[in-house]
Amino acid sequence: MSNAHGAVELEVDQITHETSDAISLSFVVPEHRTAQFAYRPGQFLTLEIPCTDGGSVARCYSFSSSPVRDPRPTVTVKRIEDGLASHWLHDNVVRGMRLNALPPSGMFGPENWDSDFVLMAAGSGITPMLSIIKTALFRHDNRMTLVYANQNRESVIFAEQLSELQARFPDRLDVHHWFASDSGLPTAAGLATMDVMVPVDYEAFLCGPTQYMNVAEEWLALTGTTARRTHREVFSSFDSNPFRIDDAALPHESDGKSVTAQVEIDGIETEFAWNADTKLLDRLLELGLDAPYVCREGTCGGCAYTLTEGTVTMLANETLDQHEMAHGVRLACQSVPVSATIRAVFDR
Ligand SMILES: Cc1cc2nc3c(=O)[nH]c(=O)nc-3n(C[C@H](O)[C@H](O)[C@H](O)COP(=O)(O)OP(=O)(O)OC[C@H]3O[C@@H](n4cnc5c(N)ncnc54)[C@H](O)[C@@H]3O)c2cc1C
Ligand code: FES
Structure with a gap:
């Protein structure tokens, strides 16, 4: 059952205890799968975690490693109170264990490395930021400001790495910590009291609880600056399980109006009828096409x-920003057709 769209067994190579409740897991990718598992800073890996009832759940973990700096792809998992998968990983993972993983995915992360970055992280939300920071420092020339909120000093993941990077690149990386134990939960007014220099022209990357990201945006507005782009990443658990093919492609019965779609996946174009009340991803899976999700x-x-042609409506969108929408990016799992003909390319 575990071969959904490119799932591969990865071997756990190293386990690093970052804090009392965060571990990093680095993986060996089979040689013939390295191209498929190439990743960009800000992307995540999806792991299949076994459950005691014989089933499994799927959970996403952002890469904390940098593709240009670290030899092995690495994710960092924070233990969540009563959390199924995070507890399982903390309590059961050993070196040499194999875990099913889907190829890297996700849209969070820079496209343009010429911009300066303002990075706002809370708790485990630091993982994609560390990947971005290391990649920028060792491959690009831009400057970065990181504001990192945690419960207390002990809960800061990557404290040492961050201070080493700051010491090595003092003109390019500026790190500010916020501790709830000292100052309470972050507020826009509270952040405004910190001595943080926000560049005039920058892209903002926010990762943490929604409340924190809202506060971060409010504070950035208070500084009188406007980000060129604001990227948000929400860390949540999904109900669906992409490793279970049975769950994935339920036949869809519909008597709705049908449109014509031409969809290119991996360079192969397929034309098919698409009912107006069916989501694009459901239709592709129904046709047996290998669409990513x-x-x-x-x-x-x-x-x-x-x-690339036509119009769709998205029933939900918690990840694409205005810039991506303006460039025609859409989510297949939420797209239903509007125009009579539609062309789409899976090129992400
Ligand atoms: C794109 C993406 C990237 C992610 N990257 C990371 C990462 O780098 N590191 C990491 O540790 N996690 C990351 N996550 C979150 C991760 O996928 C799981 O949601 C998390 O490990 C909790 O799963 P669980 O099975 O242990 O908890 P569950 O059994 O799913 O949840 C248990 C309880 O905890 C609550 N809960 C779930 N997630 C969180 C959370 N993140 N913080 C607080 N409460 C929570 C739930 O509401 C529930 O009450 C990411 C999620 C996404 C979508
Ligand atoms: S599969 Fe996650 S947004 Fe569509």
Whole structure:
């Protein structure tokens, strides 16, 4: 059952205890799968985690490693109170264990490395930021400001790495910590009291609880600056399980109006009829086409494609920003057709 769209067994190579409740897992990717598992900073890996009832759940973990700096792809998992998968990983993973994983996915992360970055992280939301920071410092020339909120000093993941990077690149990386134990939960007014220099022209990357990201945006507005683009990443668990093919492609019965779609996946174009009340991803899976996806809930960006002709409506979108929408990016798991003909390319 575990061969959904390119799932591969990855071997756990190293386990690093970052804090009392965060571990990093680095993986060996089979040699013939390295191209498929190439990743961009900001992307995530989806792991299949076994359950005691014999089933499994799928969970996403952002890469904390940098593709240009670290030899092995690495994710960092924070133990969540009563959390099924995070507890299982903390309590059971050993070196040499194999875990099913889907190829890297996700839209969070820079496209343009010429911009300066303002990175706002809370808790485990630091993982994609570390990947972005290391990649920028060792491959590009831009400057970055990181504001990192945690419960207390002990809960800061990558404290040492961050201070080493800051010491090595003092003109390019500026790190500010916020501790709820000292100052309470972050507020826009509270952040405004910190001595943070926000560049005039920058892209913002926000990752943490929605409340924190809202506060971060409010504070950035208070500074009188406007980000060129604001990227958000929400860390949540999904109900769907892309590793279970049975769950994935239920036949869809419909008597709705039908349109004509031409969809290119991996360079192969297919034309088919698409009912107006069926989501694009459901239709593709129904046809047996190998379309990428993870959450099927409009939150992860794993099913993103470019709409090159026609119009669709998205029933939900918690991940694409205005810039991506303006460039035709859409989510297949949430798209229903509007125009009579539609062309789409999976090129993400
Ligand atoms: C794109 C993406 C990237 C992610 N990257 C990371 C990462 O780098 N590191 C990481 O540790 N996690 C990351 N996550 C979150 C991760 O996928 C799981 O949601 C998390 O490990 C909790 O799963 P669980 O099975 O242990 O908890 P569940 O059994 O799913 O949840 C248990 C309880 O905890 C709550 N809960 C779930 N997630 C969180 C959370 N993140 N914080 C607080 N409460 C929560 C739930 O509401 C529930 O009440 C990411 C999620 C997404 C979508
Ligand atoms: S599969 Fe996650 S947004 Fe569509």
